[in-house]
Amino acid sequence: MIPVYLKKAFLDARKEQKHFLLIMLTILISISTAGFLLNTKYLFENSVEESRLQNNNADFTFYTEPFQQLPGLPEQIAGLSAYEPKFQTQARIRTEKGFQNADITALPENGKFEIDKIHWKPAIPSAKGIFIEESSFRELRQPKELEISLPGGITHYLPVLGQVKDTSRIPARFTGTVYLYMTQGALEDLGLSETYNRVAVTFEENQASPEQVVKALEEQGIQVFRFAGSEELSFIRERLAGTVLTLLISLCLTAVFLCFLLTVQMFYRLIENQRLDIGIQRAIGSSRLQILSQYAALLTVMGALLFLAAAVISYYGSQFSAAVLAENLNLLKPDEHYSLQILLLIGLLSFLFPLCSACFPLSSMLRQPVLLLLGSGQGAAAPLKKKKARSSFSFRLSTLAARNAARKKLQYLFTITLLSFGGAVIIASFSLHHSLSSVLKNMENAFHYEAEWGIRSEAGSSSAAERALAAVTGVDSTESWTVRNTKVSETPDNGTNVNALFHAVPAESTFFRPNIIEGNWISGSTGIVINSDLKNKLTGLQTGDEVTLTIGQRTASWEIAGIAESHLKGPAVFLSKSEYESWLGISPENRLLVKADERKDVENIMIDGERALLSEGITVEHSDAVIEMTGRLGAVISYLLYGIMAAGCLFSLLGISNLMMAFSANVYDRRKEIAILQSLGAPHSKIYMLFTLEAFLISASSWLAASAVSVPMFLYLARKLGESLFQSPLPPLFSPYGYKIWLLISILICVAASFKPVSSIFRQALRKHL
Secondary structure, eight states, X not given: OOOHHHHHHHHXXXXXXXXXXXXXXXXXXXXXXHHHHHXXXXXXXXXXXXXXXXXXXXXXXXXXXXXXXXXOOOTTSTTEXXXXXXXXXXXEEEETTEEEEXXXXXXXXXXXXXXXXXXXXXXXXOSSSEEEEHHHHHHTTSOSEEEEEETTTEEEEEEXXXXXXXXXXXXXXXXXXXXXXXXXXXXHHHTOTTOEXXXXXXXXXXXXXXXXXXXXXXXXXXXXXXXXXXXXXXXXXXXXXXXXXXXXXXHHHHHHHHHHHHHHHHHHHXXXXXXXXXXXXXXXXXXXXXXXXXXXXXXXXXXXXXXXXXHHHHHHHHHHHHHHHHHHTTOOOOOSOOOHHHHHHHHHHHHHHHHHXXXXXXXXXXXXXXXXXXXXXXXXXXXXXOOOOOOGGGGSHHHHHHHHHHHTHHHHHHHHHHHHHHHXXXXXXXXXHHHHHHHHHHHHHHBOOSEEEEEEOOTTTHHHHHHHHHTSTTEEEEEEEEEEEEEEEESSOOSOEEEEEEEEEOTTOSSBOOOEEEEXXXXXXXXXXXXXXXHHHSTTOOTTOEEEEEXXXXXXXXXXXXXXXXXXXXXXXXXXXXXXXXXXXXXXXXEEEEEEOTTOOHHHHHHHHHHHHHHTTOEEEEEEEHHHHHHHHHHHHHHHXXXXXXXXXXXXXXXXXXXXXXXXXXXXXXXXXXXHHHHTTOOHHHHHHHHHHHHHHHHHHHHHHXXXXXXXXXXXXXXXHHHHHHSSOOOOOOOHHHHHHHHHHHHHHHHHHHHHHHHXXXXXXXXXXX
């Protein structure tokens, strides 16, 4: 049988159910959000690792010259686990808008890869045709047949046999390249069978030795052009999504702390209403332990309910968000489970949150003398001071509103703080968008051309290709580059090698002018220019240092003349074309750039330019428009901003719910005051104005606080995101729109929060409140 003093706590909770529900809602939202974000990050990381393990993703892929057979790699290579030769080639797909870049992988006869495994939908076929990677299938709008142009001008129509899931691929909308898988029957018809040009290799953990693999392949007469590590393919997944989730978790933990402070204040008010009851219990002999037991039992039940609700909400929320992330980032669907450590943390918070929040006000109340508890409830023993008569100005609505708003300043302070925190996140998101847009604009300003083609040509034949493009309607001028892969190492060599994209550019080029962070561009120097991605890969580099470049079998040391901003394309090196030719001799240009005239008809230039190149017998390997390149970067950045903005809205929602409940409680406590004003003839509009002014003062305070907090928050987010994306902080550019929008939202929230409860009082009889 439950003791009477324990039953009383639950009866009191029923009387104050609005306050208890508000407290539970506040705790539930904060704990659920924390569990949701933590478990989402846990599931996402598990999905990344599970995709890597189940698909046996290659640690390194070596790009080689074509070869017929791989005799084998020596077992003495340190850490070597497995290797597999593959064939891949670039191709072009004809679409409604022109041509689409494609990467074709040859399927083995049994349809199964041992490294970078793929999942078939629905089954392994024996027919001749192609399979399309899932995200590419959506990008191509689920085609039944594709017109494919292979290098050399070979064009074929191939049926689409189905889809495959390949988690080693970054989704097509982020790369601009679709991924195709061709059966052996189709390869034989195209004359591409029994040839390899890639070697996928896996190593034992922490025992990678790619240089030994390169040496072993070249000893077998297979030239290696470059090799790429798996970390170079995981930028969006791990560096970007992981960074955003970590930032959101740090913001959430701050919000949880603010919710704790708000909950403490709400318990102060709740227990203050029980002052007389606690005094009576003390007077009739109830011990402090018995009173504490009442609330302990009640708070334990509250904690159990919170734990069940928070566990369910955070479980389903994290499952949904992790599944969305996995689908959009081309990963295996995460397992439907909850991290035991996170579940224990949620359980601990569910019980400790209410217990600790109520501990401070309850212990403070029990330390007071019994006579004071049996008094008026507001410290009746304190003598009243005679106040001087006030002037009529004191009775103006603005002054009265300010005085009423200040009565419960502590409760409003914590509510406004939480609301302001959510507002600060939203304001900071607008500023982040402004800064990121500025960075993208600077990137666009570096590209003084509209389209580019990757071609395969002989030395000196690029002039014919340039003439063909120059004759296309809408083309203003053209330029040719040589773009290759290079291995970069510090001088003297310390064993650290980085793969980079090498660009041989005309020194007087006006097509590409990146922002130079340090030093000079190649037009004003005799050395190389590296970008910030490469600088951060080889830490400690600065202008004047020397690095060693290896292209094929040729190696040379070069002085760093300048460091350029990153363009989210990985490590890059730039050298003037004249110095490149003096080093390696005249080599074929493989990149054609086009600057459009004032009409900027890029779409037609891309279509007509492709035809002009093909008519000259030029093999086109890929093409891209600058506006599409920057658009893909914008899509990546949008994912960042949506996540941060969603967190800000969630925190704001928590503050809004508490603010509305606080306003409702405020109006309810002052219902007698409203009734007296009505009985004295005050019109409804004046009373509305009184509470509206109070709401305006609180909204103004919330906006000022949010504006102040948003500054350091924006600088923190700009530094973290900038370092993740560009290896340097984002420029501190503040957007005025965030401040304006949050001011409007704050006013609307506060006015709406006060209008509804006042209206409900007006609909009730006066005598009920008098």
